[in-house]
Amino acid sequence: MYRLYYFPGNANLAPHILLEEAGAPYELVLVDREKEGQKDPDYLRLNPNGRIPTLVDGDLVLFEAAAICLHVADRHPEAGLAPAHGSADRAHFHKWLIYLTNTIQPDYMAFRYPEKYTADPDGLAAVRQQAERRLATGFAVLEGALGNDPYLVGGRYSACDAYLFMLCTWARRLANPPAALPALRRALDAVAVRPAVERAFSAEGLDPRAYATRP
Ligand SMILES: N[C@@H](CCC(=O)N[C@@H](CS)C(=O)NCC(=O)O)C(=O)O
Structure with a gap:
């Protein structure tokens, strides 16, 4: 257990x-x-x-x-949450999971908690602004990678898609949220309706489709 x-x-x-x-x-x-x-x-x-x-x-x-x-x-x-070890898809799977946790997630943290990134109260807005710019760049890369496929790796759902979904649920306050980009929106819509996603969100008292609306 x-x-x-x-x-x-x-x-x-x-x-x-x-x-x-x-x-x-x-x-x-x-x-x-x-x-x-x-x-x-x-x-x-x-x-x-x-x-x-x-x-x-x-x-x-x-x-x-x-x-x-x-x-x-x-x-x-x-x-089937990850491709086979040693395969090209597995390498891409590692790439995207690390990109999500190592690039997108810290930028989002800087956007959400700028006070942790500068001791200068006058610098908070600039930290947020830069983080938002970096996020827009990062989400544009993901948008390009998805193309017409709702999944990031090998044409099938994997842990990367669940991770991306989590990050996008945090992005509703961005001026350009990922859900406004067509490929990302398709990806989010595909993950939101998975029964496992509905169960996890419901257990946490959350709406899995909240990414589709502004707070
Ligand atoms: N890199 C860590 C980040 C975890 C993280 O920052 N968690 C936040 C909530 S989303 C937290 O616990 N914040 C409380 C704090 O920093 O005191 C991970 O992915 O597990």
């Missing part, structure tokens, strides 16, 4: 979707961010970064959402 430490709508969303896709037995453990639960000493013993999510799988404790996604995909090969 896995344990996924989560807070509704946080970086646990992609791992949560994948646990549902895999039909794996798991338990959700709420880390109450409103009470700074992610800085609680008991939680810090699992995740010294004080960030969400964390996955516990027996003796294995994992932080970093993308690492958790890879672990779930590898533990449940029958769910």
Whole structure:
């Protein structure tokens, strides 16, 4: 039985979707961010970064959402959440998952929490603006990569699509949200209707189609 430490709508969303896709037995453990639960000493013993999510799988404790996604995909090969190891598709799968977690996600963090990126109160707007520009560039790259295909890798759904979906649910406040781009919108629409996605969002009290509207 896995344990996924989560807070509704946080970086646990992609791992949560994948646990549902895999039909794996798991338990959700709420880390109450409103009470700074992610800085609680008991939680810090699992995740010294004080960030969400964390996955516990027996003796294995994992932080970093993308690492958790890879672990779930590898533990449940029958769910087809990642291409075969050593294949060209697997290489592209790694490329996109790392792009999402290493390029798009930090830019989004700078947009959402500019105070963590400058100590200058007068610099906050500039940090947000630059982050928004970088996000627009990043989403344009993803838009081009998708083309007419709703999935990022090898013409079939994978953990990358769940990760992209999670990031796009955070992007509603952007001036140019990814859902406004046609290929990304097609991709989001394809993922939103997956029963596993509906179940994960419903368990977190969220609407999987929220990306389609402005906050
Ligand atoms: N790179 C980490 C980032 C995790 C992260 O920043 N989580 C946010 C929620 S989406 C968080 O816990 N923020 C609380 C904090 O920084 O105190 C991952 O992907 O797991």
